[in-house]
Amino acid sequence: MKKKKYSISELASELEISPSSIRFYEEKGLINPERTKGNQRIYSMRDRARLKLILRGKRFGFSLSEISEMIGFANSEPEEKHQLERSLEYSEKKLSEIAQRKEELELIEKDLLEMKEKFIKRLQKLKE
Numbered sequence: 001m002k003k004k005k006y007s008i009s010e011l012a013s014e015l016e017i018s019p020s021s022i023r024f025y026e027e028k029g030l031i032n033p034e035r036t037k038g039n040q041r042i043y044s045m046r047d048r049a050r051l052k053l054i055l056r057g058k059r060f061g062f063s064l065s066e067i068s069e070m071i072g073f074a075n076s077e078p079e080e081k082h083q084l085e086r087s088l089e090y091s092e093k094k095l096s097e098i099a100q101r102k103e104e105l106e107l108i109e110k111d112l113l114e115m116k117e118k119f120i121k122r123l124q125k126l127k128e
Contacts, residue, residue: 006043008033015051022051030054030068061097066090 012019025031026041031050033041043051050071057067070087072079 004045006048008041008043011043011048011051014048015055017051017055025051025054028064028068030064030071061094062090 006014008019008022012022022031022043026033031043031047031054033043033047036042053071054064054067057070058064062070066086070083070090072083
């Protein structure tokens, strides 16, 4: 059974990020951990899930601003319809960017292959 509460070091270790990254996301309002009487942060399963969404969003190339619009701020009740609309909008934009990058990479690959062929032909002539 999964643990219900995490210390910052446990969560950082599990998600393979630094504790300072977790504190940064807290400062941005994306997570909102509880505090012990000694002011130590205690993270819930919800905080863990939100961090996983943040990290996935970062991996997909979304900005923190975009991520916050997609998942909402930690201390507010999310409006699911708005979040889904924003997520769809940002996903479409990201897919368009990826398609454009793929086209650019294909052109670069084509140019490099042509250049490689010229180099090979020239090298063969020089060896004759």
